[in-house]
Amino acid sequence: MTIQSVILSGGSGTRLWPASREQYPKQLLALTGTDTLLQATARRLDGFNAAVAPDTIVVSNEEYRFVIAEQLRQLGKRGRIVLEPAGRNTAPALTLAALLAVRGNADPVLLVMPADHVIPDIASFQTAIAEGESLAEAGAFVTFGIVPDRAETGYGYIRSGDGVAGAASARSIDAFVEKPDAATAAKYVASGDYLWNSGIFMMKASRWLAAIECFNPEMAAACRRAMDAATDDADFVRADKTAFLTSPSDSIDYAVMEKLPSAPELGRGVVVPMAAGWSDVGAWDALWQVCEKDSAGNVGRGDVMFESSEDTMVMAESRLVAAIGLKDMVVVETPDAVMVAHKRNTQDVKKIVARLKAEGRTQANSHRKVFRPWGWYDSIDNGERFQVKRIVVNPGAKLSLQMHHHRAEHWIVVKGTAEVTNGDQVFLLTENQSTYIPLGHTHxxxxxxxxxxxxIEVQSGSYLGEDDIVRFEDTYGR
Known part of the structure; x- marks a missing residue:
């Protein structure tokens, strides 16, 4: 039987601000190596000794679609990217993916993975997946429980029961348990009966669809209507908005896994223990734990110098950061924000993000460097009535045909060749050549x-916001 990878990539990762932003969240970032978290997730079945579908299904939203497609392309992987019109939690997202997976009368085993986890021990991961695959083929609903190495209050737990006949390590699921306090977490770990809830699942696509029909027929019907009326556009499958918005919001755990004992005919829930160095990197202290450290326990990314510092993480994106006399601290530098926190307080980063949103500040949502389907731009300077951007356009790509009501633009080519439409003229510019786009000109x-x-683009005018764009023609359907 074929395994179909399903990657859920809709979260915003606010606790990893300022590196993670709403418009460019943590799963799209390379936090632990050269691959982004999404790319590392897509690679996890590379070399796996079983049939794996060539296309990876990714469920996400319109905002991230082009970046996801590009990151998969960089790996040489094909993706079918299902676009949710709105967030409805993980159960509807998986239902959309399952409906896509069964097209053409297929019925693969779905391996459902969040896009933002870190799993360094791929061999142990694949061993657990191989055991889960055989159980899922037999009709079970499989989840993977992380063998805890500490009393963690930030994770949900699974209480495991009896062993499963014929399985190497799988056990029945006695209960899903919410995040405990410190004392309760210590008891859980000491008992040996509790595992961290990883949020990774395996089941046959048909089994999942049958379970949703049974436990939440309203969700099942809404998702079926959304996929029946979906539109396919290159790598993207756009679920119908009107239909999908009628779906209830629920998680995989609550919608199905916790209810399985009430309908044993659907299949049983089992948990496979996994010890693979897993982390959901939910906050900066969790990322520090999984990163390679120097002899003093420090983690540095970018241009970083440590002096008399211990057990500290410094992430530098755009300049030198010198850390002197720090212990158990996290410092994250980006071009438009710097965050400094004690490791024990990193969960409170989300409070800063909430304040930024309440005050309408752009740092909550976007980086200074903004990715677009054609490339990216970086707002390198601004002041009263002017803004300077560095713009990079990928080979063969083009921006929309557009105009602005409130600003004029000056373009200076510093690398490559530009094809410029300026009013009724179309011409080429090469390095060190420039042009002027008057206010109101189509370009x-x-x-x-x-x-x-x-x-380099220099904008000048009374209003310089990104919403002052009138598009006449756009390759990317915006």
Whole structure:
């Protein structure tokens, strides 16, 4: 039987601010190596000794779609990216993926993985998956419980029961348990009967759909209508918005896994223990725990210097950061924000994000560097009535044909060749050449070359917001 990878990639990761932002969340970032968390997730079955579907199903939203497609392309992987019109938690997301997986009368075993986890021990992960696959083929609903190495209050737990006949390590699920206090967590770990709830699942697509029909027919009907009316656009499958918005919101655990004992004919729930260095990197202290450290327990990313510091993490994105005399601290530097916290307080980062949102500050939602389907731009300077951007356009890509009501623009090419539409003129510019786009002129920037096009754009006018764009034609359907 074929395993179909399903990656759930809709979270915003606010507790890893300022690196993670609502418009560019943690799963799209390379936090532990050269791969982003999404890419590392997509690689987890590489070399697995079983049939694996060539296309990875990713469930996400419109905001991240082009970045996800590009990150999969960089790995040489094909993706079918299901776009949710709105967030409805993990159960509807998996239902959309299952409906896509059974197209053409297929019925693969779904391996459902959040996009934002870290699992360094791939061999142990694949051993657990192999055991889970055989159980799922036999009709079970499988989840993977992380063998705890400490009394953790930030995770939910699974109380395991008796062993499963014929399985190497799987056990029945006695109960799902909410996040405990410290004393209760210590008792859980000491008992040996409790595992951390990883949020990773395996089951046949048909079994999941039958369970949703049984336990939440309203959700099942809404998702079926949404996929029946879905539109396919290259790598993307757009679920119908009107239908999907009628779906209730619920998690995989609550919607199905906890209810299985009431309907044994659907299949039983089992948990496979996994000891693979797993972390959901839910906060900066969790990321510190899974990163490689120096002899003093420090973790540095970017241009970082430590002096007389211990057990500290420093992430530097755009400049040198020197850490002197720090212990158990986290410092994260980005071009537009710096966060400094004690490791024991990193869960409170979300409170800062909430305050930024309440005050309408852009740092809650976006980075200074913003990715677009055609490339990216970085707002490198701004002041009263002006803004300066560095713009990079990928080979063969082009921006929309557009105009602005409130600003004019000056473009200077610093690398590559630009094809410029300026009013009724179309012409090429090369390095060190420039053009002026008057206010109200229809214009477009394209890269006809084989190397990235880089320009400096100087905007001037009474309003410089990104919403001052009137699009007449757009390759990306915006």
């Amino acid at each position: 477009r920037l394209a890269n006809p070359g084989k190397v990235p096009l880089e320009i």
